Amino acid sequence: MLRGLATAGYVADDVPAAAKWYAELLGIQPYFSRPDTENPAYVEFRVGDYEHELGILDRRYAPASSGTCGAAVAWHVDDIDAALTRLKAMGAIEHEPKTLLEGGFASASVIDPFGNVLGLTYNPHYLAVLTRHRADSPSAES
Known part of the structure; x- marks a missing residue:
């Protein structure tokens, strides 16, 4: 049933700041950004040997927690x-x-x-x- 990691999803109040922090940690820039790179509500990186996805979503759109x-x-x-x-x-x-x-x-x-x-x-x-x-x-x- 579970075949492998597709996306690890994280949330942030400040997606650009989180994207910058993770870009520094990972040594790469996000490959995907929506709605745009200037004011993203979601960014995604390809990480590691199998290019797993690490996504960061604006907390306003995240499920309640x-x-x-x-x-x-x-x-x-x-x-x-x-x-x-x-x-x-x-x-x-x-x-x-x-x-x-x-x-x-x-x-x-x-x-x-x-x-x-x-x-x-x-x-x-x-x-x-x-x-x-x-x-x-x-x-x-x-």
């Missing part, structure tokens, strides 16, 4: 400590500290400056799938 979101997407990172250090330097607040889990997994989360939970994980399974995907890709055979 209070405080931080109830579901957090955990993004694979190669170094949780380095990611936490960078995110905190950019104004994020630690939500859950780094936790080492069985099998080499680790997790942590922060709250971004816009009130969203941003989950981080070091996930050996993600790396195994990525390695398998790269080995199976047509470009690997050339």
Whole structure:
């Protein structure tokens, strides 16, 4: 039923400020902006090895909720400590500290400056799938 991450959705009161913050974090600019790039109500980035979508929606159009979101997407990172250090330097607040889990997994989360939970994980399974995907890709055979 669930085939893979399509879009991780976040909300912000100030979409241009959030887009700038995430552009700095990701090292890329949004590829999609509506209604326009001058006054966006929604922006979207393509992130990571599989170009998953990270969208930021103006809070005025978000489903009703209070405080931080109830579901957090955990993004694979190669170094949780380095990611936490960078995110905190950019104004994020630690939500859950780094936790080492069985099998080499680790997790942590922060709250971004816009009130969203941003989950981080070091996930050996993600790396195994990525390695398998790269080995199976047509470009690997050339």
